[in-house]
Amino acid sequence: MASLGNPKNTIEMIQKHQFAFQKKFGQNFLVDEHVLEKIIRAAGVTKEDLVLEVGPGIGTLTQYLAEAAGQVIAVEIDGKLIPILEETLGSYENVMVIQKDILKVDIRQLAEEYHGGRPIKVVANLPYYITTPIIMKLFEENVPVENITVMIQKEVADRMQACPGSKDYGALSLAVQYYADTYLAANVPPNCFIPRPNVGSAVIRLTRHENPAVEVDDEKLMFSLIRASFNQRRKTLQNGLNNSPELSYDKDEIAQGIESLGLSPTVRGEALSLQQFAQLSNYLGRIR
Numbered sequence: 001m002a003s004l005g006n007p008k009n010t011i012e013m014i015q016k017h018q019f020a021f022q023k024k025f026g027q028n029f030l031v032d033e034h035v036l037e038k039i040i041r042a043a044g045v046t047k048e049d050l051v052l053e054v055g056p057g058i059g060t061l062t063q064y065l066a067e068a069a070g071q072v073i074a075v076e077i078d079g080k081l082i083p084i085l086e087e088t089l090g091s092y093e094n095v096m097v098i099q100k101d102i103l104k105v106d107i108r109q110l111a112e113e114y115h116g117g118r119p120i121k122v123v124a125n126l127p128y129y130i131t132t133p134i135i136m137k138l139f140e141e142n143v144p145v146e147n148i149t150v151m152i153q154k155e156v157a158d159r160m161q162a163c164p165g166s167k168d169y170g171a172l173s174l175a176v177q178y179y180a181d182t183y184l185a186a187n188v189p190p191n192c193f194i195p196r197p198n199v200g201s202a203v204i205r206l207t208r209h210e211n212p213a214v215e216v217d218d219e220k221l222m223f224s225l226i227r228a229s230f231n232q233r234r235k236t237l238q239n240g241l242n243n244s245p246e247l248s249y250d251k252d253e254i255a256q257g258i259e260s261l262g263l264s265p266t267v268r269g270e271a272l273s274l275q276q277f278a279q280l281s282n283y284l285g286r287i288r
Helices: 007-016 033-043 060-068 079-088 107-115 128-140 154-161 171-179 219-231 237-242 251-260 274-286
Strands: 050-054 071-076 095-099 120-125 145-153 180-188 201-208
Touching: 007 079, 033 060, 033 120, 033 145, 033 180, 033 201, 050 060, 050 107, 060 071, 060 079, 060 120, 071 079, 071 107, 079 095, 107 120, 128 145, 128 154, 128 171, 145 154, 145 180, 154 171, 154 180, 154 201, 171 180, 171 201, 171 219, 171 274, 219 237, 219 274, 237 251, 251 274
Parallel strands: 050 071, 050 120, 071 095, 120 145
Antiparallel strands: 145 201, 180 201
């Protein structure tokens, strides 16, 4: 079959099936062969790999993955795309399409059943509205994942890589960096998609740490502190933590915790590194 990485072939396929794009699913199909090749290279896909693809669309990236991987499991929420995928992927025996919402799929079970529980690779051109829930599901549910290579909104990729003190730094930066190393593989302009999105995109690879980046007694408490400190960015860290309904520490305990880091009581959350949030969490956890 002719490559769907060619815009002409994609348009023909869409017209043939009279497919209507659905805004609620954030559908933008990638039509650039160079970018598709970059995604495969960044993910390091080999014949040893089981690749989970989220949102295959009409199967453009899936064709490239099928050529490179041992097996591909593609999860698509939109039932109207299934007949197109049956046509575009019909000649690939190593592809299985599941029509389901990825947030409701037991990915650990898929890895167990089809890959003997060994780490899988996740590759996707992700709808922007669902990027963070999908990535956090993969990390928090401790799915056996070697790396996650995704096309996402450029602004979100910047946030994932941001350092303390920068405008992009926030809860997402800390969460991603706690679980994985980040590598920006490509910036992708809007004209590489049908239909064209209003914003630039980027391909980012997240390689899971064998162990989390910092040692923390209570992961849940640390992430509660992180959320509270960024929920009200303009407030000092002390006030942000004191006002959080998720936390039950009084002002003095919080002040002592901040002091234990050698920081000023007027410091803001955006100034703290992941290591400092872990230390603050350990301090507050131990005084109870």
